[in-house]
Amino acid sequence: MSTVTAPSATSIGRKPSTMAQALSRALRDAMAADPAVHVLGEDVGTLGGVFRITDGLAKEFGADRVTDTPLAEAGILGTAVGMAMYGLRPVVEMQFDAFAYPSLEQLISHVARMRNRTRGALPLPITIRVPYGGGIGGVEHHSDSSEAYYLHTPGLHVVTPATVADAYGLLHSAIASDDPVVFLEPKRLYWSKADWSADAPQEVLPLGRAAVRRTGSSATLITYGPSLPVCLEAAELAVAEGWDLEVVDLRSLMPFDDETVCTSVRRTGRAVVVHESSGFGGAGAEIAARVTERCFHHLEAPVLRVAGFDIPYPPPMLERHHLPSADRILDTVARLQWEEN
Amino acid sequence: MAVLEQPGTTDHPNTPPPDWHPRTDPDPLLPERAPYRVLGTPTASRLDPALLRRLYAELVRGRRYNRQATALTQQGRLAVYPSSTGQEACQIAAALALDPQDWLFPSYRDTLAVVARGVEPLEALTLLRGDWHNGYDPHIHRVAPLCTPLATQLPHAVGLAHAARLKGDDTVALALVGDGGTSEGDFHEALNFAAVWQAPVVFLVQNNGFAISVPLEKQSAAPSFAHKAVGYGMPGRLVDGNDAPAVYEVLIEALRRARSGGGPTLIEAVTYRIDAHTNADDATRYREQAEVERWRAHDPIALLERELRDRTLIDDEGIREAEAAAEAMAAKLRDEMNTDPVLDPMELFEHVYAERTTQLAEQAAQLSAELDAEEEGSPYPESQER
Numbered sequence: 001m002s003t004v005t006a007p008s009a010t011s012i013g014r015k016p017s018t019m020a021q022a023l024s025r026a027l028r029d030a031m032a033a034d035p036a037v038h039v040l041g042e043d044v045g046t047l048g049g050v051f052r053i054t055d056g057l058a059k060e061f062g063a064d065r066v067t068d069t070p071l072a073e074a075g076i077l078g079t080a081v082g083m084a085m086y087g088l089r090p091v092v093e094m095q096f097d098a099f100a101y102p103s104l105e106q107l108i109s110h111v112a113r114m115r116n117r118t119r120g121a122l123p124l125p126i127t128i129r130v131p132y133g134g135g136i137g138g139v140e141h142h143s144d145s146s147e148a149y150y151l152h153t154p155g156l157h158v159v160t161p162a163t164v165a166d167a168y169g170l171l172h173s174a175i176a177s178d179d180p181v182v183f184l185e186p187k188r189l190y191w192s193k194a195d196w197s198a199d200a201p202q203e204v205l206p207l208g209r210a211a212v213r214r215t216g217s218s219a220t221l222i223t224y225g226p227s228l229p230v231c232l233e234a235a236e237l238a239v240a241e242g243w244d245l246e247v248v249d250l251r252s253l254m255p256f257d258d259e260t261v262c263t264s265v266r267r268t269g270r271a272v273v274v275h276e277s278s279g280f281g282g283a284g285a286e287i288a289a290r291v292t293e294r295c296f297h298h299l300e301a302p303v304l305r306v307a308g309f310d311i312p313y314p315p316p317m318l319e320r321h322h323l324p325s326a327d328r329i330l331d332t333v334a335r336l337q338w339e340e341n
Numbered sequence: 342m343a344v345l346e347q348p349g350t351t352d353h354p355n356t357p358p359p360d361w362h363p364r365t366d367p368d369p370l371l372p373e374r375a376p377y378r379v380l381g382t383p384t385a386s387r388l389d390p391a392l393l394r395r396l397y398a399e400l401v402r403g404r405r406y407n408r409q410a411t412a413l414t415q416q417g418r419l420a421v422y423p424s425s426t427g428q429e430a431c432q433i434a435a436a437l438a439l440d441p442q443d444w445l446f447p448s449y450r451d452t453l454a455v456v457a458r459g460v461e462p463l464e465a466l467t468l469l470r471g472d473w474h475n476g477y478d479p480h481i482h483r484v485a486p487l488c489t490p491l492a493t494q495l496p497h498a499v500g501l502a503h504a505a506r507l508k509g510d511d512t513v514a515l516a517l518v519g520d521g522g523t524s525e526g527d528f529h530e531a532l533n534f535a536a537v538w539q540a541p542v543v544f545l546v547q548n549n550g551f552a553i554s555v556p557l558e559k560q561s562a563a564p565s566f567a568h569k570a571v572g573y574g575m576p577g578r579l580v581d582g583n584d585a586p587a588v589y590e591v592l593i594e595a596l597r598r599a600r601s602g603g604g605p606t607l608i609e610a611v612t613y614r615i616d617a618h619t620n621a622d623d624a625t626r627y628r629e630q631a632e633v634e635r636w637r638a639h640d641p642i643a644l645l646e647r648e649l650r651d652r653t654l655i656d657d658e659g660i661r662e663a664e665a666a667a668e669a670m671a672a673k674l675r676d677e678m679n680t681d682p683v684l685d686p687m688e689l690f691e692h693v694y695a696e697r698t699t700q701l702a703e704q705a706a707q708l709s710a711e712l713d714a715e716e717e718g719s720p721y722p723e724s725q726e727r
Contacts, residue, residue, distance in 0.1 A: 075534045
């Protein structure tokens, strides 16, 4: 089991790497393996991207395959559609979550629908990488959690890694997918480290499979992406309270792994969904509904949510009050009707 | 009062910004001052008779197609039809100028271009009939689906052309858009990307005077749509969109330029939408009939016919032949449209993803149960009786 903290000294051939390095390596390996893979976006070439995820790619694969585009997100995704129609496999970088919004029309009206519109004749194997989420002290428009917008659009896969190893494995699978994948990269985990090396044999990670990051018996925390570390922290703190929490990392929001989630909740009988995006109409609402529909007779308490407040993303000096904390998670766990047992 | 020392005299010489230089000479990019025309000019005599006859037959067929499709809306066989009567020349001449390996990116009013490219008349109406969102395999004739959100197909054309160029292929993309579509952000982004990448793409603006009801003067203050090309660093061309051979010539030149690595061109074809926006629209609410009549007098088919007759390239018999061919096409289309399409509701789940998700599998099972119940006549499908 890989986590975002505490590198294990036992795994041979592995060394500490950051999530950013793992993503970068996944891109490089995909480009080396398939000449159809092209990278395009703002500053992805000479600079290597503002987060350096595409660092070195332009030098290795040339400007024709790693393209600094004009500064226009709809144009980036729109041209990627045409490139995919001609047999390429574009990997698009949106510089920040909130800067991706101009591309939503292309995404919703074309990327997500082209396969369906053409009865399978024009699949669009496009990966859209979006650095997302807060916790990095970003100024306005640099910290949005935009997953709910994507989730509500049939035809898209929505994937988000929470560990270094998953960053590599999931991006690899996203690029290999014949469907469009919105690949949400938790910005604040870019520099998280784990003992992982791309030179070691990699696990193939199919999209749509959740992972149990911590086994437990009292309740299940269901989370993804940037909120995994805080859930694991909460689970450790919960031990002192006498709660043994299971932590499920969804990894893929669409397709959604009902099986792993429900197997866990049926066993523990309690569930809390944790994400940092606003709660109302958020992914947690769907997850809570699904769990309730499928696990009702196993539940000892209503499914609760810990989410960001329903406010525009706060300025950096106040963001810690918005983001789910271990304390807020434990306070919520405490409300799972334990006294009635 | 103290006299302030004037900067820029001695200590601050008037120097240009460092590294500034003119990037592109705008003059050669400028479009002609009046729409380029061939018919009725001395240059018409050099036109290839076979081309003129072909254009004529296709224009007559196109007009008949519009009339038939509009009639089908009245019979309830089409949900809606945006007619392009009056625009036959720019749509058809542009499509005929393409080589087989080229791609066409049409908008929803460009059915005639799609059919001229070789798509079956029936298949071109699938979107508007409503049995699916697109009726033809885009790869067969290299025609992208008819695009409804305005101008959003333009970046697709640029991306495809760019990809073709990277692969070393001899492919050009032709993207069609209307005057209204030029106001969309995607128009701007597509032209900018195309020019920066020197993509082999040709943009054809069919300026038909109206975006539904909104006239030109409320759409743009540019000298012409063709002038917009200069701002992107590509040549602009202005052509009479009702002069089929003129459109054909301008297209051929732009396609040749794109094919030989010369980059994109923006062409404005000045034309007119003779019919209302669609069968559901009432054009009398926003324009005068006198204006329509002025354009009827500049009819693309009549203009071409006059040229053919003047040069005795066609006689009454030739015209009857063209009309008979168009009539046969319309009769076949009518027959095909009068047969109800066979629909499989389960196909709704077929093409959403390469592999059906578990969520869609569950929903497909629900619909399947509902369909079974419908067949058995029960108002309560089994899946609902929990």
